[in-house]
Structures are given as C-alpha cells and as structure tokens.
Amino acid sequence: MYAIICEGAAEEAILDVLLDNKLLKLSKKDLLENKVHRTRSAKNFFDKHMRLSFSEKVYIYRILDSKRESFTIPKKIEREYRGKFEVKNVITAPEIEILVIISEGQYSKYQKSKLKPSEYCKQILKIQKIKEYKYVYEYFSDISRLLDAITKYRELVKKDSEYQMLYDLLDNKFKN
Template sequence: MNRNAIICEGAAEEAIIEILLNHSLLLIESDENLLEDGPIRVRSADEFCEKYLGRDFDGKVDVYRILDSRREQFSFKTRRKAKLYEEKLNIHNVITAPEIEILIIISEDKYQEFLKSKEKPSDFSKKN
C-alpha cells in the first residue's frame, strides 16, 4: 500500500492544506496512509528521507510538494542517496503560482492593509 506525504514550502501553504484536510476536501486524508497525519515542513530531500523513510512500510511514498517556485528542486546531495530512494518515492510538485499567501491575506481581512504596504504577499504574510 502506498503512503502519502504532503510537504509545504511555507506557513501559508501549510495553513491551507490543514484547512483542506480538516474538511476532507483532498483525496488524501489524515489517516494511516498520510505520514505525520498532516503537512510536513521539510524542504530538503535528504532531510525528508532521513527523518521519514527510516520507517518500515510496504509500497512507495507519494510525495506532494506544495510550493510556489517552479525552479526549486527536490534533489539529493549524493547520487548514491538518490539511487537508494528513487525506488521508494513518487514526487508530485503542486505549484501554487501566484503566491498562495494572498488567499491567507484575504481570508484574514487584511487585503487593504496589504495593498497599502506595497510588499510581496509572502513578505506581508511573514510580518503579519
């Protein structure tokens, strides 16, 4: 049986995934098939594998990476590690461009404040 992991780039992505999971709005549910029962905030492939793939389970892990950059890679530091884990992982990149932080800003009724700030949504979200 395949397991699932949802890796979120930042706090805004994590908050939205939590909402979607809590309301059963994703095909992936917080059950025994989801690592950590929710989003994971690890961005490095090496750190993810060291922390979560040491467990003994059958099947592959479908990794859903929620991020706003098409350029960010989920790569291993060494070719040996990549070979070791590539059989266990199916990587799915979910690109949230434009920035998903704007949804959080709107939901928290801070859109006018955001417009006045002239900041990027990610910078405004970090501060507020």
C-alpha cells in the same frame, strides 16, 4: 502512502484546513506520520521520515511557490529508494498568500502592483500576520472562502503541465 511537504507556516495551515475538513482526495490517515511536513531539503526529509520501511510506494506532494525551488535527492538516497517514491510538485506561484489576495477580491489590483503577495497582504490589506500558521488557519476556517480562492486561482493562472495545483488535490465533489 502519501507525504505532503511544504516550506512555511502559511502553506501548512492551508493544507491542514483542507485535510481537517476532508476536502482533499486523501486524508491525514493516508499521510506519512498522519501530518503535513515542513522542510525544504530532500536529504533532511528522507533522512528523517523515509528511514522507515514501507511496503508500498510513497507519493510525495511538494507544495511550492516557485518553480526554481530545488529538491535535490542525493544519489545514494535515489539508489536506496528507487521505485519506492514519486515526487509530485504542486505550485502556488508566486506565493501561497496569493490565495488571500484572491479571496479578498484584490487580484487585479495586486497585478498592477510591483509587490510580492505577502508584501501586498501586509502593506495594502494590512494583514501583518500573513505568514503565521494561526492567522492563516483561522482566515481560511470558512472553507467556502478557501475553496473559492483555490478554484479562482486555477482560473486566473496558466497551468504548467509539469506541476499540479491545489485544485488538482481536491476531492472531486469539491470541484466545480
């Protein structure tokens, strides 16, 4: 059993595109409640979703844009669920919107700016709805655009051994 959690609408949209098009190693039917969950709080996630009884271990994929984001699991929950879950962090630093910048062929220009990716998208690329689920889902509905951006991100950004990348979650047949 798996769970995917993310913080915002853009991340959720990208994961939904990947799942809806069967591009990941896992499918929606493999997921806890058959969907991506939006939350930042470990306590809220465990209180709301892990109170169910599972016969198998739950692998929790956290989609993060910062290594500083905490997912502090209260000691009581840690004891109660010991051995029943494993958290895997998937990084999209500095923000998930970097995939749009890469897709638009603007990565080198973005690097010269002092803007956050979401601000770059709004100010330079004139994409005002960059954080809205519907816009991001439609933008990446051309799955080749999304796969190319994920692959290029992997090539452009130094991988940290503590974190996975979206590329690592792709089904092998979609990796170069």
